[in-house]
Amino acid sequence: MATYQEPDGWEILGDPSRRAIVECLAVRPRAVGELADELPISRPAVSQHLRVLKDAGLVEDEAAGTRRVYRLNPAGVSALRDQLDMFWRRTLEGFQEIVEDEGKS
Amino acid sequence: MATYQEPDGWEILGDPSRRAIVECLAVRPRAVGELADELPISRPAVSQHLRVLKDAGLVEDEAAGTRRVYRLNPAGVSALRDQLDMFWRRTLEGFQEIVEDEGKS
DNA sequence: TCTATCGGTAAGTCGTAGCTTACCGTTCGT
DNA sequence: ACGAACGGTAAGCTACGACTTACCGATAGA
Numbered sequence: 001m002a003t004y005q006e007p008d009g010w011e012i013l014g015d016p017s018r019r020a021i022v023e024c025l026a027v028r029p030r031a032v033g034e035l036a037d038e039l040p041i042s043r044p045a046v047s048q049h050l051r052v053l054k055d056a057g058l059v060e061d062e063a064a065g066t067r068r069v070y071r072l073n074p075a076g077v078s079a080l081r082d083q084l085d086m087f088w089r090r091t092l093e094g095f096q097e098i099v100e101d102e103g104k105s
Numbered sequence: 106m107a108t109y110q111e112p113d114g115w116e117i118l119g120d121p122s123r124r125a126i127v128e129c130l131a132v133r134p135r136a137v138g139e140l141a142d143e144l145p146i147s148r149p150a151v152s153q154h155l156r157v158l159k160d161a162g163l164v165e166d167e168a169a170g171t172r173r174v175y176r177l178n179p180a181g182v183s184a185l186r187d188q189l190d191m192f193w194r195r196t197l198e199g200f201q202e203i204v205e206d207e208g209k210s
Numbered sequence: 211t212c213t214a215t216c217g218g219t220a221a222g223t224c225g226t227a228g229c230t231t232a233c234c235g236t237t238c239g240t
Numbered sequence: 241a242c243g244a245a246c247g248g249t250a251a252g253c254t255a256c257g258a259c260t261t262a263c264c265g266a267t268a269g270a
Contacts, residue, residue: 014119015228019192026200032247045229047248066237066246072200081193087124088186095131095177120258137217150259152218171216171267 009083012056017041018049022072025059029071056080114188117161122146123154127177130164134176161185 013019020039024030032050036043050070053059057076062069118124125144129135137155141148155175158164162181167174 008121010115010119010121010124013192014115016113016115017228019115023192023196026196026198033245041228042230043247044231044249048228051248063237066244068247074200077196084189087118087128091128091131091182093131095179122258138215146258147260148217149219149261153258156218168267171214173217 009056009080010087012052012058012080015049017045018053021046021049021053022058025070025072029069031064031067031069033067035070114161114185115192117157117163117185120154122150123158126151126154126158127163130175130177134174136169136172136174138172140175 013022017039021035024035024038032043032046035050036046039046050059050061054061054070057073058080059070059076060073062071118127122144126140129140129143137148137151140155141151144151155164155166159166159175162178163185164175164181165178167176
């Protein structure tokens, strides 16, 4: 499936532009130019981000004439989500009781 | 409560060293020097990361002689977690059905 | 009181991520 | 077949974040 590679997921979503793109694509698939119009960065910048997201398996693209429509890859998204959850699980295990104990202190 | 400020949470945990520190402190509270011993970075570097984490409300510190013991702040941790969850909620709302529909295709 | 340990801060270096401009290939419409 | 729209890529710049060394204050032990 190759939904995900090595770049931490944190690194991928660490960039605000990339998060914006992901949120944008979550609403509906869009072409590169459309994305660039809604973001404060240039079209090439969007392209570069899309490349990163695609390498990570987060988005898929499809040619549509001269345009290229990008959309979220559900499998990649949930894989990434799982990976981030793993961090929380590891962090909170053996610590969870304190969280629940003190509550919001 | 001031558990959290503006720096995205993504930015905070985006750094591998910082994640390592958090995971380390999740096991048990530690002094600065102890943390530095377990990480491949210098003690001042650890100090600087701890500063970021403290400003974000993720950790608390307590003087213990010449040493300074840091531990996770449960409220800050869950606040951060909630914030990251918000991203996913926003991203997946109106997209969730596709995820569940296609499953892992 | 003197000294050693511990940790925060300042200053400076370095690498890299993100952005822009410029260019080029491809595809559609006329 | 020609021109225009669309998007990927190369090259280069810039800014910032992470790290190091050096220094200093504070605390505890002898």
